[in-house]
Amino acid sequence: MLTRVIILKRNSRREPNENDSNKSPLQRSACSQGVxxxxxxxxxxQIPLTAEGNLVQGDIQEQALQVFKNLDAxxxxxxxxxxxxxxxxVFIKNxxxxxxxxxxxxxxxxxxKPARSCVEVARLPKDALVEIEVIALVK
Incomplete structure (x- = not known):
């Protein structure tokens, strides 16, 4: 699985910059890990994929822990x-x-405690049990 190079270039204009980490899998080739x-x-x-691109097997807690590792990266x-x-x-299957x-x-x-929405969905990529996306201030 290919990973993208981390791009930390920032500008003061409103143009988005891709920001990818090689510690988190690139789950879909059509998007960056964030901007x-x-x-x-x-x-x-972020879904519960290891850096090698393998879906973490197990219950919601095991999968959520991997999602948070990916988010941290x-x-x-x-x-x-x-x-x-x-x-x-948060998108949750059940x-x-x-x-x-x-x-x-x-x-x-x-x-x-940031603002949060949680939505039950019929299906997630790779049949994951959970997917989480965040918005954060850059230091």
Whole structure:
């Protein structure tokens, strides 16, 4: 699986810059892992793929933990962090898994609680159980 080079070039205009991390898999070749516009980072949805591109098998908590590892990689590459996330959007295959997902979510957003939406969906790429995208301020 090919990965893209991290592009940390930023500009003060409103032109988006791709921001890819080689520590997080590029899940779909048609998109970047995220873009920076001004001082805001917009991630693409992260699913539970390892850096090698393999789907993490297991329950919602095991998959969510990998998603957060991927988010950490792209946030770090962008010059952001979980503490600077202002909005998270969670796509979950089964809303019955919401409480279990929240246990993992709370490990990364304990004192800092960004705005969040959670949507149950019929299917996710590679039949993952969860996908999360974030918007964060760049330091």
């Amino acid at each position: 920076i516009v001004n001082n805001m980072f917009y991630s693409s949805g 792209v946030l770090t590459a962008a010059g952001a962090s979980f503490e600077t996330v202002v909005k998270a959007t 809303m019955d898994d919401f409480a279990a997902l929240n246990e993992i979510y709370g490990q990364f957003f304990s004192s800092h």
